[in-house]
Amino acid sequence: MQRNSSTSLGMTEQMYRTHHCNELRKTDIGREVKLAGWVAVRRDHGGVIFIDLRDREGLTQVVFRPEENAEVAKQSHSLRTEDVIQVCGKVAPRLPGTENPKLATGDIEVLPQSLTILNRAENLPFQLDAELSNEDLELTYRYFDLRRPRLSRNLQTRHRVTQATRQFLDSQGFIEIETPILSKSTPEGARDFLVPSRLLPTKFYALPQAPQQYKQLLMVAGMEKYFQVAKAFRDEDMRADRQPEFTQIDIEASFVTPNDIYAVTEGMLAAIFKAARGIEIPTPFPQLTYREAIDTFGSDKPDRRFDMKLVDLEDVFRDSQFKVFQSALVEGGVVKAINAKNFAGITIGQVDELTAIAKTFGAKGLAFIKVENGEWKSPIVKFFSEAEKESLRTKLQIEEGDCIFFAAGKWEIACEVLGRIRLRIAEIQGLTSANRQSGSDSGSDLDFLWVTDFPLMQWSAEENKWNAVHHPFTRPKAEDLELLEQKKFGEMRADAYDVVLNGVEIGGGSMRIHEPDLQAKMFEALGVSAEDQQAKFGHLLRAFRLGAPPHGGIALGLDRLVMLICDEESIRDVMAFPKNNRGQELMTQSPAEVDPKQLRELGITLAKQKL
RNA sequence: GGAGCCUUAGCUCAAUUGGUUAGAGCGCUGCCCUGUCACGGCAGAGGUUGCGGGUUCGAGCCCCGUAGGCUCCGCCA
Known part of the structure; x- marks a missing residue:
C-alpha cells in the first residue's frame, strides 16, 4: 500500500478514515479528516476537479485545486469512476451559492492535502448512475450492482x-x-x-x-x-x-x-x-374471513387501499330475461359486478386485455357497461328490464363516467375473475402507487x-x-x-x-x-x-x-x-445474491457440473442428456 | 407442461409502406476547460442487427425454425 504523504494528522495517521461519507457538516469546518471510498462522479474542469466520494453511508464532495496543492491536483486528473481512494485534508465551507441542498453533506467539501489511490477500476460493465434493464448482466456483476445506493x-x-x-x-x-x-x-x-x-x-x-x-x-x-x-x-x-x-x-x-x-x-x-x-x-x-375476502374483493389477499368492491346481484337477476345471468343463478352460481369509477374512457385494447384476464381465470367472457353522456353503452344492456336497470343503478351507485364489469358463474370463479379485473383496473388507474409522499412517511x-x-x-x-x-x-x-x-x-x-x-x-x-x-x-x-x-x-x-x-x-x-x-x-x-428465472446464480455460475469423482463417491450415474 | 411479448454499439434506445454508408444519448479514447454537482466543448473509436434458413431486385423490418431473456397460467402444503 502506498504510504500516506500527510504527517500532520497525529493519532489518526494509521487509520484509513476518520469519518464516513455522510458525516461531515458545517460544524466540522476546519477539521483535518481522512475519507475513503469509491469515486462516484468526477467533474474535471481542467483546473479545479470535483470528486463525489461514495461509501455505503453517502456522498462527500472532494475538491482538488491546483493553488491548494499542485501535486495532488495533478494526480487527481487520473481518477476514474469507481476507483477506490483515500483522501486526507481539511473540511472547508463551500463557496457561497454553491452549496448543494440535495446532499446531506452539501454545505461542506474536503480539500485534500494528499490522495492515495487504493485501487483502480477498469472499464465498467455498466454504469451505476443509470437504470439497467438487462438483469442477467446485473446479476453477473452483482457485487458491483450492489454499490448502487438504492x-x-x-x-x-x-x-x-x-x-x-x-x-x-x-x-x-x-x-x-x-x-x-x-x-x-x-x-x-x-x-x-x-x-x-x-x-x-x-x-x-x-x-x-x-x-x-x-x-x-x-x-x-x-x-x-x-x-x-x-x-x-x-x-x-x-x-x-x-x-x-x-x-x-x-x-x-x-x-x-x-x-x-x-x-x-x-x-x-x-x-x-x-x-x-x-x-x-x-x-x-x-x-x-376467507369467505368475506373472496366475496368482497375476489381475493384471499385483498388490496383494500382502493374500493371497487364486488357487489352481489342475485336479487336483481334471479328472474331475469337475460339467460346468461339467470341460468348461472339457477345452477347455484352467482352474478357479481364491480364499478370502476371514471373508467368509461376504457380503450378497445384495454377491453381486450381485461377479457383475456377473465378468460385466463375461467370466465367465458367479460360483460361491461360504459356510462357516457348519460347513456349506458353495452352489448348486454338491451336484455335488462327497466326495473333491473334501476336496481343496478342503486346497488352499484352508477354515475356518469363509470364502467361496470360483470361476472356470472360458480362463486369461486366469478369472484376471482372480478378480483383480478379489479386489480388490473387499479393498476391502470394508478390507485395504488401515488401514496408515499417524500419527507412525510406517515405509514x-x-x-x-x-x-x-x-x-x-x-x-x-x-x-x-x-x-x-x-x-x-x-x-x-x-x-x-x-x-x-x-x-x-x-x-x-x-x-x-x-x-x-x-x-x-x-x-x-x-x-x-x-x-x-x-x-x-x-x-x-x-x-x-x-x-x-x-x-x-x-x-x-x-x-x-x-x-x-x-x-x-x-x-x-x-x-x-x-x-x-x-x-x-x-x-x-x-436479496444480496438472488437467482435468475432459471434458478441460476450468474455471478458464481451455479448450478454447475461437478467432477466425475464427486459423482462416483455419491454412487450417482448421470442419465444421458436429452438432445 | 402451456401462452404472450422481447433480442440492433459496452449500456439505454431509435431507424417511414421492405430501399443508398444502421443513428442518438451515456460510457470509452484523445484534446480543451478553475466552482461543478447528470459539469461543459471539440474530435475519434466502437455493429456479421442473437443464430440458421426462406421470400424478394433488395430484409434490422416479412415468413419458418432455433437459442436466450421477460411476464403470466399450471405449479408454489
Whole structure:
C-alpha cells in the first residue's frame, strides 16, 4: 500500500478514515479528516476537479485545486469512476451559492492535502448512475450492482428488520433455535431439493420447504416459544416474486390461541416498521374471513387501499330475461359486478386485455357497461328490464363516467375473475402507487389485515384426492370437527390465518393438531396410507403420544416484507445474491457440473442428456 | 407442461409502406476547460442487427425454425 504523504494528522495517521461519507457538516469546518471510498462522479474542469466520494453511508464532495496543492491536483486528473481512494485534508465551507441542498453533506467539501489511490477500476460493465434493464448482466456483476445506493440501502434496511425481529421476539420470551438444513423429504407440498448422502448410498436428504415439523417437535420438547430467521427451499418454477431459496421469520408457541399469534405478529410488525421506517402502525389489524375476502374483493389477499368492491346481484337477476345471468343463478352460481369509477374512457385494447384476464381465470367472457353522456353503452344492456336497470343503478351507485364489469358463474370463479379485473383496473388507474409522499412517511400507505378461517382441504381433480390448503398439520376449527367424521371435507374450515399487507400475503400460519388420533385422521382424509404415515411422519405421531402441548404459529416471508418496506417491486432487490428465472446464480455460475469423482463417491450415474 | 411479448454499439434506445454508408444519448479514447454537482466543448473509436434458413431486385423490418431473456397460467402444503 502506498504510504500516506500527510504527517500532520497525529493519532489518526494509521487509520484509513476518520469519518464516513455522510458525516461531515458545517460544524466540522476546519477539521483535518481522512475519507475513503469509491469515486462516484468526477467533474474535471481542467483546473479545479470535483470528486463525489461514495461509501455505503453517502456522498462527500472532494475538491482538488491546483493553488491548494499542485501535486495532488495533478494526480487527481487520473481518477476514474469507481476507483477506490483515500483522501486526507481539511473540511472547508463551500463557496457561497454553491452549496448543494440535495446532499446531506452539501454545505461542506474536503480539500485534500494528499490522495492515495487504493485501487483502480477498469472499464465498467455498466454504469451505476443509470437504470439497467438487462438483469442477467446485473446479476453477473452483482457485487458491483450492489454499490448502487438504492440496493445498499435495501440490504441495510433488511438488517434493521431482522435485528428488530430478534429484539422484539426476545423481549417476548421467544428463543431463537436453528433447525437442520439437511433434512427429510415429505410427500405433501412443493418439490424438494435433494442432497445425496455419501455415507448412506442410495439415500437423500431434502432441503426444508419450511422448518414446519422441527418447530412443532420443539413444542413437544417443551421450548414453548421458538423463532428462527430461517432459510427455506422449494424447487418450483420461478416467478418475478419467487426464489428457490428464501427467508422466513418462523414462529411457534405452545398454549396459544390464534389471538395470541395475532398479538405477537402485530407487535413484531410494529417493531419492524418502527425500526425500518420510523412509523407507528395501527394495531390490532382488522380481520376478514376467507369467505368475506373472496366475496368482497375476489381475493384471499385483498388490496383494500382502493374500493371497487364486488357487489352481489342475485336479487336483481334471479328472474331475469337475460339467460346468461339467470341460468348461472339457477345452477347455484352467482352474478357479481364491480364499478370502476371514471373508467368509461376504457380503450378497445384495454377491453381486450381485461377479457383475456377473465378468460385466463375461467370466465367465458367479460360483460361491461360504459356510462357516457348519460347513456349506458353495452352489448348486454338491451336484455335488462327497466326495473333491473334501476336496481343496478342503486346497488352499484352508477354515475356518469363509470364502467361496470360483470361476472356470472360458480362463486369461486366469478369472484376471482372480478378480483383480478379489479386489480388490473387499479393498476391502470394508478390507485395504488401515488401514496408515499417524500419527507412525510406517515405509514398511511400501509393496509394490514388478517384473513381467517381458510378452508382446510381442497379437492384436486388432477390427483383425484383432497389436499391440505395450508399443510397437513393444520387444525380444523373445533366446530367443524364433526364434518371430518361425515367426510364433508370441502366444508371444513381451518384455524388458519394469513397476514396481508397491501394485497400481498406476507405471512400465514395456523393452530396445529397435537393429538395423534386426529393427525392420523387428517392424513387418512388426505390419502396418506397407514404405511406412509409411519414411514414419513412416524416420528411426529410418536412425539404426539408423549405429551404434546396445544400449539400454533406463523411464518412471515422476510423477502416480501422487506420488499414492501423498501417500496421495491421485486424480492430480488432486497436479496444480496438472488437467482435468475432459471434458478441460476450468474455471478458464481451455479448450478454447475461437478467432477466425475464427486459423482462416483455419491454412487450417482448421470442419465444421458436429452438432445 | 402451456401462452404472450422481447433480442440492433459496452449500456439505454431509435431507424417511414421492405430501399443508398444502421443513428442518438451515456460510457470509452484523445484534446480543451478553475466552482461543478447528470459539469461543459471539440474530435475519434466502437455493429456479421442473437443464430440458421426462406421470400424478394433488395430484409434490422416479412415468413419458418432455433437459442436466450421477460411476464403470466399450471405449479408454489
